[in-house]
Amino acid sequence: MRKGPIGVFDSGYGGLTVLKEIVKVLPENDFLYLGDNARTPYGNRSFETIYEYTLECVQYLFDQGCHLVILACNTASAKALRNIQQKDLPNIAPDKRVLGVIRPTAEVIGKYSSSKNVGVLGTTGTINSESYLIEIKKIFPELAVHQQSCPMWVPLVENGEFDQPGADYFVEKYLNELMEKSKDIDTILLACTHYPLLIDKIKQFIPEEMKVLNQGEIVAPSLLDYLQRHPEMSDKCSKTGRLDFLTTDSTEIFNRHAEVFFGNKIFSQFVHI
Numbered sequence: 001m002r003k004g005p006i007g008v009f010d011s012g013y014g015g016l017t018v019l020k021e022i023v024k025v026l027p028e029n030d031f032l033y034l035g036d037n038a039r040t041p042y043g044n045r046s047f048e049t050i051y052e053y054t055l056e057c058v059q060y061l062f063d064q065g066c067h068l069v070i071l072a073c074n075t076a077s078a079k080a081l082r083n084i085q086q087k088d089l090p091n092i093a094p095d096k097r098v099l100g101v102i103r104p105t106a107e108v109i110g111k112y113s114s115s116k117n118v119g120v121l122g123t124t125g126t127i128n129s130e131s132y133l134i135e136i137k138k139i140f141p142e143l144a145v146h147q148q149s150c151p152m153w154v155p156l157v158e159n160g161e162f163d164q165p166g167a168d169y170f171v172e173k174y175l176n177e178l179m180e181k182s183k184d185i186d187t188i189l190l191a192c193t194h195y196p197l198l199i200d201k202i203k204q205f206i207p208e209e210m211k212v213l214n215q216g217e218i219v220a221p222s223l224l225d226y227l228q229r230h231p232e233m234s235d236k237c238s239k240t241g242r243l244d245f246l247t248t249d250s251t252e253i254f255n256r257h258a259e260v261f262f263g264n265k266i267f268s269q270f271v272h273i
Contacts, residue, residue, distance in 0.1 A: 003238040004065030005030035008072050009057050012040040013158070013254075014193030015072030016261035018101065021216030022070075023243070025224045030242040034061055035258075036273065037249035041154065042075040043125035050125075054080035055088060056273050062093055067236040070223065071100045074122060074191055074215075078102060078131035097233060101193075101215055102131050104222035109189055110140030112211050117144045117184040121174065122191035124149040132191055146185060148178035150192070157194040158257065162201065171201045179206075187211040197261070246271045 006026075008019045012035050019033055036042075036057055042050050054076040061069050071077045077100030084098050109118055120132045127149040136145050152170040161167050179185060188210060190196060196214045203212065227234040245268040247254040258266040 001236060002065060003236055004067055005032040005242065005244070006237055007031075007058075007061030007064070007066035007069035008033045009036075009054070009061060009069060009076065010034075010071075010073040010193065011036050011042040011053075011075065013037075013257050013261045014154075016258055016266075017193045017196045017214075018070070018072035018216040018219050020262050021214075021220035022223055025220045026227075028239045028241055030238040030240055030244075032061060032064055032066060032244045032246065034246045034271070035248070035254060035268075037247050037254055038273075039248065041123075042073065043123040043154070045125075047079050050075060051080040051083055055084055058084060058098055059092065060271070060273050062096055067096050068233055069096070069098045070219075071098060072193060072219070074101060074126045074131075074193065076100070078126050078129040099223070099226065101219050102135055102191075105189065105191070105213075105215055105218050106132065106135035106139055107222070108218055109136060109187070109213065110143050112213060113143065113187040115184045115186040116142055117146065117182050117186060119178045119181075119185045119188040120145060120147045120191050121150050121153075121178065121188060121195060122147070123154060124151050126191055132189070144182065144184075146178060146181040148174055148181070150174040150195075153198060154192065154194045157197050160260070162197040167198065167201055168204075171198060172205045175202065175205045185210070187213065189213045190215060194261075245269070248273055 039053055058069050071081055081100040127147045133145050156162055156167050245266050247268045251268045251270050254268045255266050
């Protein structure tokens with residue numbers, strides 16, 4: 001068996017906020033990031049299209065030697081992960097694994113809330129899928145989960161407006177709409193990997209004591225725990241500390257935007273899926 005990097009997939013740049021946190025807890029591991037920027041955004045596409053695109057990208061990462069792939073994308077996790085795990089992997093790669101970001105988040109969110117009222121902020125696609133509502137209720141049936149879609153937040157981030165005064169209106173608008181659903185919300189989950197870039201803005205419009213959960217900071221220790229519990233998978237992962245980045249669109253544009261999400265300079269390679 002030839003060892004390979006851990007694959008990290010997102011429809012664009014947001015998954016880099018998850019990878020950034022994963023690298024902190026697994027610095028010795030190799031990672032191969034794939035951003036399907038040519039076909040982003042996924043959020044407004046049909047279930048069938050999201051599933052098709054995600055499977056193609058997972059298969060590509062498998063072909064590059066990845067034995068484990070993380071869907072660092074809420075839309076792909078909500079609309080494609082279950083089918084890939086249950087229908088595709090047994091046929092195309094029974095010895096490989098694909099994990100998402102929703103389940104590990106749902107497993108811990110109840111531990112943060114004292115009032116048993118949590119808010120979930122996400123894209124329209126993620127919110128409409130009700131994936132967080134379903135998964136959280138399985139683990140914490142006593143929690144009241146209040147969802148709010150924020151359709152303007154990803155465009156604000158991707159256009160570099162996340163820290164500008166112009167973002168204030170839409171940040172405050174969606175937070176107000178969420179809080180109108182319950183005054184007891186004491187914990188907010190950022191259920192989109194773009195949203196951590198808005199965290200300073202978000203904190204301006206919520207009570208100081210309210211908790212804001214960054215998904216990457218939850219997914220990273222969950223992955224570490226998974227590899228510790230599955231040493232057979234950990235043994236398949238190469239460990240030289242290497243990071244590689246792939247994009248299905250312009251490398252120049254990807255490198256420029258990716259630096260904002262990842263925090264360091266990135267040099268990507270173009271691939272056709």
